[in-house]
Amino acid sequence: MSTMAITLLVAGLLLMAAEIILPGGVPGTIGAICLLVFSGQVWIQHGTTWGLASIVGTMFVGLVLFFLEVRLMRKGPLARWFFLDAKTPPTSSQSSGGIAPGTEGVAATRLNPSGLVLVQGRSLEAISRDGLIEEGAAVVVVGDDPFRIAVRRK
Numbered sequence: 001m002s003t004m005a006i007t008l009l010v011a012g013l014l015l016m017a018a019e020i021i022l023p024g025g026v027p028g029t030i031g032a033i034c035l036l037v038f039s040g041q042v043w044i045q046h047g048t049t050w051g052l053a054s055i056v057g058t059m060f061v062g063l064v065l066f067f068l069e070v071r072l073m074r075k076g077p078l079a080r081w082f083f084l085d086a087k088t089p090p091t092s093s094q095s096s097g098g099i100a101p102g103t104e105g106v107a108a109t110r111l112n113p114s115g116l117v118l119v120q121g122r123s124l125e126a127i128s129r130d131g132l133i134e135e136g137a138a139v140v141v142v143g144d145d146p147f148r149i150a151v152r153r154k
Contacts, residue, residue, distance in 0.1 A: 011031070013031070017065060028066075099144070101141050103141045104138065105117045107133050107138075112132050113128045115135075125147065126150065128150075129152045
């Protein structure tokens with residue numbers, strides 16, 4: 001085997017292993033490309049049998065490293081950086097500006113199921129939890145999401 005092929009093999013394995021520490025897919029993708037080029041070099045230099053064996057071997061090693069990465073990411077010291085352990089408390093959305101559920105308002109446009117409502121003198125985008133609500137109907141705020149408030153007929 002040539003020095004180039006061995007270099008590609010070592011670089012590919014190291015880059016795929018580096019994916020455990022530097023997630024995001026870039027090191028793993030470059031490592032997979034190195035292993036693919038390695039297999040091509042082996043195929044050219046040693047024939048079909050060794051080429052296929054190198055492809056199967058690198059695929060096996062890639063799968064083992066992938067499952068190892070997933071396992072270490074879930075249970076290892078880096079897991080706290082990538083996975084949320086605690087639930088975050090609910091907060092009011094920017095769309096509602098802190099308007100509490102139970103606040104009353106009026107439909108400024110027809111909500112079918114979304115439209116505009118007037119609540120506390122402000123025009124806000126809203127979605128109806130009761131289906132169609134005609135313009136001018138009294139509404140009650142029942143919740144919100146990051147983009148709009150949720151209302152029901154009063």
